[in-house]
Amino acid sequence: MDIFLTNSRSRTKERFTPLDPANVRVYVCGPTVYDRAHLGNARPAIVFDVLARLLRHVYGAEHVTYVRNFTDVDDKINARAAETGRDIAEITEETIGWYLDDMAAVGVAEPDHMPRATRYIAQMVAMIADLIAKGHAYEAEGHVLFAVESYADYGALSGRSLEDMIAGARVEVAPYKRNPMDFVLWKPSAAGLPGWDSPWGRGRPGWHIECSAMAQDLLGASFDIHGGGNDLMFPHHENEIAQSCCAHPEGSFAKVWLHNEMLQVEGRKMSKSLGNFFTVRDLLDQGIPGEVIRFVMLSTHYRKPMDWTAEKAREAEAVLRKWRALTADVAPGALPEAVLRAVAEDLNSAGAITELHRLAAAGDAAGLKAGAQLLGLLTADLGDWAVAGADLSGLAARLAEIRAEAMQTKDFSEVDRLKAALVAAGVEVRMSKAGVELVPGAGFDASALEGLE
Numbered sequence: 001m002d003i004f005l006t007n008s009r010s011r012t013k014e015r016f017t018p019l020d021p022a023n024v025r026v027y028v029c030g031p032t033v034y035d036r037a038h039l040g041n042a043r044p045a046i047v048f049d050v051l052a053r054l055l056r057h058v059y060g061a062e063h064v065t066y067v068r069n070f071t072d073v074d075d076k077i078n079a080r081a082a083e084t085g086r087d088i089a090e091i092t093e094e095t096i097g098w099y100l101d102d103m104a105a106v107g108v109a110e111p112d113h114m115p116r117a118t119r120y121i122a123q124m125v126a127m128i129a130d131l132i133a134k135g136h137a138y139e140a141e142g143h144v145l146f147a148v149e150s151y152a153d154y155g156a157l158s159g160r161s162l163e164d165m166i167a168g169a170r171v172e173v174a175p176y177k178r179n180p181m182d183f184v185l186w187k188p189s190a191a192g193l194p195g196w197d198s199p200w201g202r203g204r205p206g207w208h209i210e211c212s213a214m215a216q217d218l219l220g221a222s223f224d225i226h227g228g229g230n231d232l233m234f235p236h237h238e239n240e241i242a243q244s245c246c247a248h249p250e251g252s253f254a255k256v257w258l259h260n261e262m263l264q265v266e267g268r269k270m271s272k273s274l275g276n277f278f279t280v281r282d283l284l285d286q287g288i289p290g291e292v293i294r295f296v297m298l299s300t301h302y303r304k305p306m307d308w309t310a311e312k313a314r315e316a317e318a319v320l321r322k323w324r325a326l327t328a329d330v331a332p333g334a335l336p337e338a339v340l341r342a343v344a345e346d347l348n349s350a351g352a353i354t355e356l357h358r359l360a361a362a363g364d365a366a367g368l369k370a371g372a373q374l375l376g377l378l379t380a381d382l383g384d385w386a387v388a389g390a391d392l393s394g395l396a397a398r399l400a401e402i403r404a405e406a407m408q409t410k411d412f413s414e415v416d417r418l419k420a421a422l423v424a425a426g427v428e429v430r431m432s433k434a435g436v437e438l439v440p441g442a443g444f445d446a447s448a449l450e451g452l453e
Contacts, residue, residue: 001058003344005225006303008233008257009157013346018224019255024055024064025223027215027254029232030114032071033095034080036279037102039293039308040229040263040270046294046376047260047302047347048227049108053374054343057335066111067218069211070096073117073194073204088194092116102280105290106297107376115214117205121196123213124205127247128185128198136246140176142188142201146208148181151242157257158234183239185209208239212253216244221251230259258347260302266309278308289385291377292316298349298375318446320377323356324386325426325445326365327378333366339374349375392427392438395452399429400436418452425449 003016018024028048031041045068052066072092081088100110117124128144131137136150148154155161184206189195195202215223221244228237237257244253262269265276283293295316300306336359342351352375359368372378399418406412419429422438425448430437 001340001344003054003058004346005256005258006346008230008259011159014256016224016256018059019222021059022063024059025219026052026055026064026066026225026227027211027219027223028066028068028111028226029211029228029236030068030070031099032074032076033092033099034074034077035095036281037099038270039265039278039280039283041099042103042106042108042280042293043263043297043302043306044227044229044260045103045108046106046297047349048258050298050343050347050349050375051225051227051258052109052111053376054347057340057374058344065113065219067113067115067215068111069214070099070114070116071207071210072096073210074207078193098281102284104381105284106280106294107290107379107382109376113218115218117210117214118194120210120214120217121205123217124209125186125196125198127213127216127243128205128209130247131185131243134246136243137185138178139200140178142203143174143176143184144186144200145177145182146185146239146243146246148179148183148242151246153245154181154242155238157238157241160234183208183235185243208236209243211236212240212244212247215240215253216248221248221253223254225256225258226254227258227260230261233257233259258302261305264305264307267307288313289317289320289382291320291382291385294376294382295320295353298377299353301350302347319357321386321446323360323368323372323378324383326360326363327369327372330365330369332370332373333364335370335374336364336367339371343374386440392440392449395422395427395449396436396438398452399431399438403431403436421452422449 004013005016006013026048028044031037048068052064055064070092077088077092080091084091128137131146132139132144135147137144137146185208186198186200186203186205188201188203194204196204215226226237241253245251264270265278268274268276270277280293284290292313296308296312297306299312299316336355338355339352342348342355345351352371356368356371359371369378399415399422402414402418406415422429425445426440428439430439
């Protein structure tokens with residue numbers, strides 16, 4: 001199966017040809033760990049989880065290496081520590097745990113490697129020293145900066161000229177910079193801030209050098225795919241390319257660049273000021289299952305803006321309940337070619353879901369389950385919600401009321417009708433002198449209960 005991916009650098013859809021089919025390598029920028037993952041953070045995690053599943057299906061799980069980092073040294077983390085009075089290591093450790101729990105709840109498998117920036121300081125210092133030696137970086141007032149003008153292809157990824165980038169970016173003005181676009185590789189750390197010894201004094205790395213050093217150490221000077229949100233294209237990914245290619249001119253850094261579009265909520269940009277800012281945990285705590293969040297995310301192509309709405313979540317829940325009822329106790333069959341073809345066509349998860357609807361309509365439970373699992377849906381670890389998450393208290397009260405009336409009139413036809421409808425929907429009905437209890441079974445289909453109350 002040929003895989004086609006839209007390469008942000010060439011701005012074209014290309015047939016994916018790995019550098020080494022026996023060693024397919026992927027690097028994705030992960031979170032800065034100072035707070036709960038917001039809903040937008042879940043999109044790249046889910047998108048690139050699907051990419052990893054596709055690559056492992058095509059090339060074999062043992063031939064794919066997937067890396068997603070944690071940025072655990074950053075000014076936002078320092079600010080959170082100052083604000084709360086908590087230890088930085090305690091904050092980052094707790095936040096990493098939150099992130100992994102929340103991503104697992106939406107079906108994101110852990111990558112092969114999850115490097116933390118603080119554990120790669122030596123590699124960063126070595127790369128910075130090498131860039132200085134090669135004339136691509138310079139020391140100034142305790143800082144080390146990358147000399148943008150030393151890399152002729154700077155701007156190729158984002159497609160902008162140096163002048164456009166200066167005009168469109170919030171450039172840090174500093175008297176020690178030779179060029180306004182030069183960016184920090186190393187900066188001094190005052191007392192009380194994280195810092196490490198270096199040839200340029202005690203300090204800490206700039207953000208961009210972190211990913212370059214970790215990718216080089218784990219994947220080499222050349223690897224297949226680099227991914228992340230399109231908000232990272234400039235300056236983060238642009239800077240990664242520049243420093244990595246200058247440090248290792250024998251390599252090409254990433255061959256293919258993939259960027260997912262951003263997320264909106266109810267048609268508007270997610271913002272705390274608008275009151276539409278949600279973390280993944282917020283939605284989970286509201287009773288929205290992780291599988292539903294994943295389904296909604298994958299219902300829009302990764303290169304298009306994704307609009308999260310309450311209506312989409314309700315529709316997704318109804319669909320997933322039907323699919324889980326259809327596939328209960330059914331083993332996955334052969335992966336349907338139409339589903340695989342859709343995912344292989346630039347990760348077209350929305351197209352794959354259309355194919356899943358067709359399989360469901362045709363009653364192909366085994367094919368539906370196999371195709372859905374390529375997208376990380378209908379898996380065993382995400383299925384508890386479809387049974388345990390149902391609120392049947394209203395129907396239980398209604399049945400108890402009808403039953404009490406029937407005891408007086410001796411006409412149990414309405415009791416029998418409602419009970420039969422519940423059983424048909426996969427609900428176990430338990431009636432006793434103490435009352436009525438309704439328990440969702442393995443084949444529970446909530447949509448079949450609409451209108452019964």
